[in-house]
Amino acid sequence: MTTLWPTSYYTDEDHLSLEQERIFERSWICAARSSDIAAPGAFVRVNVGRESVLLVRKKDGDIRALINLCRHRGAQLCLEEEGTFKNSIRCPYHGWTFNFDGHLVGAPFLHELPPETKQRHLFTAQVDEWLGYIWVNLDPTAPPLMEQVGPLLRGRFGDEDVPGNYECEKLRVAKEVTYEVAANWKILYENFCECYHCPTMHPEICQILPSWRTGYGTVSGPEGPKQEGSPLADDATGFSLSGKAAAQKLPKVPEKHARTFHGILLWPNVHLMFIPDHVMCMRFEPVSPGRTRVVVQWLFHPDAMDDAEFSPDDAAALVEVTAMEDFEACERVQAAANSAYFEEFHTPHESLILEFREWVHQLLHPESVRHLKEAV
Ligand code: FES
Ligand SMILES: [Fe+2]
Incomplete structure (x- = not known):
């Protein structure tokens, strides 16, 4: 599917101001x-x-x-x-x-x-x-947080409280890295909406999650979201660069998820990964139309962190290596986004991008949504 999109979408100061006003200043961040x-x-x-x-x-x-x-x-x-x-x-x-x-x-x-x-x-x-x-x-009239994230959680995980299994509130930050990427926040977010690039660009992660070689990750699949998550490779014990787990499985993660990766995008600014022994949280903050700050945190159980042998580095390295590959690709898109020839083609693997854009569009142009509803 070819999409013609105004180049201002990724490059224009006024467009970012509108996004700040109608998305980041009215949503739960x-x-x-x-x-x-x-x-x-x-x-x-x-x-x-x-x-x-x-x-x-x-x-x-x-x-x-x-x-x-x-x-x-x-x-x-x-x-x-x-x-x-x-x-x-x-x-x-x-x-x-x-x-x-x-x-x-x-x-x-x-x-x-x-x-x-x-x-x-x-x-x-x-x-x-x-x-x-x-x-x-920032919006005093906004509905509660769960009204924003609830539909996204149900769409991705069905009725199961997957985040609840990981008891994130009990976990501690074992490692934090901040990046500043020369790309619009939506280019970054759209990158994480699809895994079509995984077989080409992410050999390290495909080694640990072989199903990603199909071009479908966990956030989308041939029939929509893959609620069951992605299994670890047979020879891997954890989600890390070496394939070894950094810690014991978190206490409340059920056995059926003991070798499973789950991921979810909670737009506008969060990307979460749930792994049996830890959780990764990536947050995005627009700095300018062409720059985005990305804060990544790796959360582990305090008991695991108290072990003298513990290190989050191997687990973090897999995301760090993958993120650098992603960020470089995003910067390539940003560099082209001002071209008069800029346009896009979306494969079925990339359908979540269109869902995300629809959400953005509804917030930016609520009047057009009202109009659409009236016309039905
Ligand atoms: S600006 Fe005068 S006290 Fe703060
Ligand atoms: Fe990627």
Whole structure:
């Protein structure tokens, strides 16, 4: 199937602004690991869409997502990426001070200011925790996180709670790598939507997951998603460059999945891999039309990590090698995306790309979706 697509789709600043406004600033975005802010007062500063957001752990254990912008004259409250606030958040400019709920609790000469000044609370975003990650939604009217990810989970795994088997919230980050790739975030995401490139480009992963040599991975198959996952090669004990498991099977992974790889894309910004002994989470953040930050984390059971012999490196190396192959290909597409000749052809292996694009299109142009519904 040939698709003509405007070249602006991958290259245009205005198009990315629209995506930021209608996708990243209205969807649930996986923003940080819950353990990043374990102690009361701990915070991380993250980007959600075009906004800077402070994720703060309150004394009662809850998390607040506060827009990093002072309600006096708009200065950014915090420039550090992470740290710990003592009891409050104080703007360095004129000293307005907010508690962790975002309420104004102090300001120079506050008693001389009109009483309504005290109502100038920080703006907040919706926040939730799932899989041991902190998810943020800037849209106060957005439905709960599960309404966004539930249909994707059911479409991929059916009725089985596959992520639940891995108890991600109990796992620890054994390794983290951040990449900056010279490609539009959708080019990266679309790459992970298909395995048509696997037999050509990924000899290492096809050695461990031989079924990928068919050009169908786990996120798509001849009849749609392959809910049963991909089996490890007969001579492999784990998903790693050497083919050896890095740790014991996670406790709640059922025997039927003891030699199975599962993967899922939770758009817009998450790619998860579930392997018997660990979980990999890849998050995408658009930096500019032609650049994307990718944060990869490998999560293992704390008991496995306490073993003196433990190393995540062999497992991580398989994803690292594969990711470098993917990123290079994505950069080739980006380099061509401004050409007047740019167009695409999609094989049946790549059908998930079209589903993803439909989702993007519906968020970018809700009016056209309404129109389509009326016409039916
Ligand atoms: S801008 Fe923050 S106190 Fe003035
Ligand atoms: Fe790939």
